[in-house]
Amino acid sequence: MIPLQKKIYQSMPPEKKLRIALRLYYSARRLKAAALHQHYPGWTEQEIEKKVREIFLYART
Numbered sequence: 001m002i003p004l005q006k007k008i009y010q011s012m013p014p015e016k017k018l019r020i021a022l023r024l025y026y027s028a029r030r031l032k033a034a035a036l037h038q039h040y041p042g043w044t045e046q047e048i049e050k051k052v053r054e055i056f057l058y059a060r061t
Contacts, residue, residue, distance in 0.1 A: 029056060 009017070029052055036048050043051075 032056075 012020075032055060033048050033052050036043065036051055040048075
């Protein structure tokens, strides 16, 4: 992380950090859903959402 970015992030209130983290999380879920739509065009929205939930539930770092 660039020193200025680190300083800005450290000075943020916790609520703003949480909003940023949540936006990132939901963006990742939308991207994963879009990728699954591309890979499995015949799947229903319910199947896609179920798979996204499963992927994020059992994700490992």
